[in-house]
Amino acid sequence: MNTPMHTPPLLGASQALAMARETLAIEIQSLQALAQRLDESFVQVVQAILVTPGRVVVTGMGKSGHIGCKIAATLASTGTPAFFMHPAEASHGDLGMVTSKDLVLAISNSGESNELTSLLPALKRQGVRIAGMTGGLQSSLAKYSDWVLDTSVEREACPLNLAPTASTTVQLALGDALATALLDARGFKAEDFALSHPGGSLGRRLLTRVRDVMRSGDDVPRVLVADGFDRLMREISAKNMGASAVVDAEGRVQGIFTDGDLRRRIEDGTDLRHATAGALMHKHPRTISEEALAVDAAQLMEQHGITSVLVVDAQSRLVGMVHIRDLMLAKVI
Incomplete structure (x- = not known):
C-alpha cells in the first residue's frame, strides 16, 4: 500500500525573506566574532605553513570535508602547495600520501569526528605537524594539534541548530583568511595566479604576449x-x-x-x-x-x-x- 506523500505547507514570501535574513545575520555575527578572536595562533599557523618544506594536507569529514576541499584548492591556486585527503580513505592507505615534511590542516566542528580522530595518533607518530580548525577547544582534535584555530559559533543558522551552516561559513572564511595572508607574505602577484590558471580567461589575459x-x-x-x-x-x-x-x-x-x-x-x-x-x-x-x-x-x-x-x-x-x-x-x- 502506497503511503501518501506529505505536502509541506506553502511558505509565504515574507516568511521566506525573514528566514533568509535571519540566516545571514547569524552567519555575519559568527564571522564578526571570528575576526575579533583571531590571535597569535593564526599568525603561528601562517608562519608554520610558510616554512613547511612539503605541502599542506587538508582533511575533514562530511560538511567540513567539503569546506576542506575548497580551502585546499584556494591554497594551491594562490601559491601554497596543498591537496585534500579524505579521512576515511586515509585510514585505508591514503595516509601514505602524507610525509613528515607536510603540515596537516584538520577541520572538524566538534573535533570528535571518528574518521578524523583515528588518524591523529598515526600522524603524530610520523612527526607531522597538525593545525586543528575546530569549535571543540577541549576535543581530541584540539589535544592532538600543535596549533588550534577556534571556529566555534554561538549557534548554527539552521532553525533546529543542527545543520552545519554558521560553523561551515566560519571554516570557509578562516580558510580564505589563511590563503590571503599566505599569498601576501609570499609576494604572490596576479601573474603568479595566472600561471596556475592557464585555461581560464585570467590566465589568457595575463600570460598571452x-x-x-x-x-x-x-x-x-x-x-x-x-x-x-x-x-x-x-x-x-x-x-x-x-x-x-x-x-x-x-x-x-x-x-x-x-x-x-x-x-x-x-x-x-x-x-x-x-x-x-x-x-x-x-x-x-x-x-x-x-x-x-x-x-x-x-x-x-x-x-x-x-x-x-x-x-x-x-x-x-x-x-x-x-x-x-x-x-x-x-x-x-
Missing part, C-alpha cells in the same frame, strides 16, 4: 615611404588587415595607412594617383613591443579607437602587426 598573437614576416603589410598609391593598395588588399605599415629602407616605422585614411583622403579630394605612401600615411602611429601583454594591445586599440597596432623592436623596426581579430581569436578579448 603580443608575440603570441601578432602577424609576422611576409604576413605583415608594409610598403616603403617612396612607394606609390597602387603599391600601397595592393599590399593592403593582399594582407587583409585593413592597413599597411609604412617603413624606411632600414625597416623603421614611419607611419601607417588604413582603410579609414583612404576614405578621408577621397573625401578631402586628394589626388591619389601620383601620391606616395609617405605623403598619404598617418605619422606617429600607435606601436607596441612584442614582449607586451596582448591585453595591453587591446587596451591601446580601445583607447584610441583603432583596430590594429604595429609591433616594433627597440630601434622602432617593424617586427609584426596585431589586429583586433587576432585578439578575439586568442580569446584575449
